[in-house]
Amino acid sequence: MTVTADPGRPGGRARGTARRHRGGRLRCFLRLALPFFLRPAGRAAALKFTLAFGLAIAAVWIGFERNAWNQTFFGALERRDADAVFRATLDWIWLLALLVGVSVQRAYLERMVEIEWRTWLTRRLLDRWLGRGGLWRLESAGGIDNPDQRVAEDARLLSSLTVELTLRVLLDVVELGLYIGVLWYLSGTLALPLPGGGSLDLPGYMVIAAVLYAGIANLVAHRLGRPLAGLAARQQHREADFRFGLARLRDAAVEVVLLGGGRREAGLAAGRFDAVRRNALDLARRHRIYALFQTPFSYTVLNISMFVTAPAYLAGQLDLGGMMQARGAFSTVVASFATLVFVYPKVAELMAVLGRLEAFEQALADRGPRLCPHPAGRAAATDALILERVAVTTPDGKPLTRPIDLVLRPGEKVALTGASGTGKSLLLSAIAGAWPHVTGRIERPQAGWPPVVVPQRPYLPGLALGDALLYPAEGGLPGSRAEAAGLLDAVGLGRLVADLDGPPRDWDRQLSPGERQRLALVRALLRRPRWLLIDEATSALDAEAETRVLALIDRMHPPPAVLMVAHRPAAIAACDRVVALHPAADVPADQAPA
Structure with a gap:
């Protein structure tokens, strides 16, 4: 059966293609996540994630208490109440100690979830690639570069980025729920003067300002950060090509030396690295463009909050402590609502990872004659x-x-x-x-x-000789050790009998082609x-x-x-x-x- 790509509707727009890509990546993510979290080991990992989320909520609560502490501390300063300042200082130390303990345990649980999910992902991808005819299918069909990278690197990135970003989004939702009500309460009503006299009462104006400010920032972030996913995917591809070329050169070191090809290979490696460098420069330029927006946004959130809360303070609606609490609440609402601004580079990297894994999964899908012991x-x-x-x-x-x-x-x-x-x-x-x-x-x-x-x-394989002669089976030499020794001696490799129970070795490097062929026949x-x-x-x-x-x-x-x-x-x-x-x-x- 011939495998052909679905061309889609003739004249389809780029937006339709983008939607299909997003849908394919979502389906790929669900295939790589749901089966794990529905099995016993995955449910245990989900429990750890839930505990980590609970600790993160505790950290949010501590932050909420520290924000309320601002009103207590600065109010005490304004009243020049030394006893109240001292008690507030002790409260701050206690909150800090609690935050450190919660944050450390939360980070540990996150790492545990990442490791367990990555372990399952790696085994799943290895099984599909090596255990079900996928290795030959990829080699015969072509089109998939560096499958080893998808198993080793992309499984790691998928687990770590997903856990990190999921927890970040959930925490931002919790922080929004906690702080937006406080900010609305502290905002009071702002009377905006109208031309020709009169005024317009604007309740909760700080919340409106925070949502508008963060919403515009998210739109700009998406506009500026959209090219990062493609550049990140291309960088991973070129880095993997560069590493593969160096590994292949190491395996052919003797042949290269005998052919006098050292300078030529150095030029080829430099050419592959030049592709890495050019794309890295493009990626750095795009990151710089994005940073020109993200950095001032990050630094100005606190200052903007000062300008936004100043009218309420000047109108006498807030004292100094209330103004400091409102500043903290405003900054938190903006940061939580503008999550995309802070995490877009990592979202782009996750999209690149899912794109690579989606292509890998599609290449391994059963779309043609299935490899089995009895095809045709x-x-x-x-x-x-x-x-x-x-x-x-x-x-x-x-x-x-x-x-x-x-x-x-x-x-x-x-x-x-x-x-x-x-x-x-x-x-x-x-x-x-x-x-x-x-x-x-x-x-x-x-x-x-x-x-x-x-x-x-x-x-x-790089095993002890006895295990290499047993490959791909495990457990011990078939027949007797004496039979293996006799066959080695019969093919002129009697000197290797002592290595049957020896340490693992790289036989491809230590033996000549003829010796390796004789060992293969003995096996x-x-x-x-x-x-x-x-x-x-x-x-x-x-x-x-x-x-x-x-x-x-x-x-x-x-x-x-x-x-x-x-x-x-x-x-x-x-x-x-x-x-x-x-x-x-x-x-x-x-x-x-x-």
Whole structure:
């Protein structure tokens, strides 16, 4: 099935596109939040968040009491009442100590919620990416850059930013509920003189001024901060590309040195960093534009409150203590109502994170042939692997190979040949169940399936050698340790027997390509397969070593059925028969995939 993007209505406006993006991000957020908070561990995290919110409300109450303290303290100063000033000072110390304890415990609970949610998010994304065929789906479909960043960095940012912003908004709502009534009460009624005589009574004028001031500030903040989300997403993408390039260079260090490519690689890395730098400069300029608004707004809130409350003080409606309390209430109402001004950069970052995770989730969605042990086929009625008119295609259905017929019976060894790039590796992947894009019919045997696959590029995880030979299983070496030692000795790697129970190592760095290929074959034989698919897994061996290693397959009891991609005479001679694979008529051999 071909996957195509929904183009939407022809001539759709940008606003419609923006609404669809926002709706998609909201749905993505709900998929990544609700399943966690509805399970037992998530409910425990929700309880911690509720406790953190309760402590935050306590902090708001302490702030409310401190605001009322202003009237007591400054009123005492105005009366020159030394005893009242001393008692107010003791009250201030007690409130400060209580605020510190509440704030510290609240911050700890927030971190706990973030860690627990991030743990679940990371495991969920890893499971979808690595455990359900998503790894191959992303690699074959393309279009998703740096999936490792989405698992590692975006899961962290989603949990931390969501907890922080949610708590901030809830607290602002609580503060508004507490202070807006106080501010209305302290505002009294302002008599505005009218032209030609008379006046207009304006009750609660401080509340009206606070709402208008904060509302205008929110609109300006949105206007100035809107480009931050796109720039933040682009920065994360370019930073990840830069890190990936450096990591890839480290893995190919020997080859780069032998080719004398150090200067060239330095230039390429500098080019990738230049992309990072250019976008960082754009982001810094946009942050500067935003700061030119946010900074004076932050600094002037308290001063504006002084000007707004001055008429009530001058009219005798408020004493000095009441004016100081009204200033605090006005500043709090403005800050709570203008939340967007203070958090817009973080909101933009959260939107960028959700955009990346939404694309990641969509790429992993089941929109095409699902990866499973038996795509495009079924279990065979006979104990044989049967291919009838099977051809490998691209994800959009374009044929890459000519149809092939093949019957592989137990104990047989068949060599699959063809020009380099014909599509032999993809055919083996299709038989194994990793590449779903095929036509024709594949019947797989019931007994002994799935097969053991030995890829052309061996993968050895950074574990102890015994665990690396067991991979992907866990628990202990299949068979006996003596069997593993015997196979290592038989393939010329007897010196590694002592490492079977040794510490974890980076085998890809410590072993040559030929040694890694021999270890991969040992790992396959230790699993005692009934069906063995080998993809040029002896290409790095000399002819004598290749013959010796392949002979080990014949010594197995019972010997497995082997389908082997082969080019070299020793590998072909070890097989019972040869089947040739040809590229599709419209795909030149030098342009077809492996």
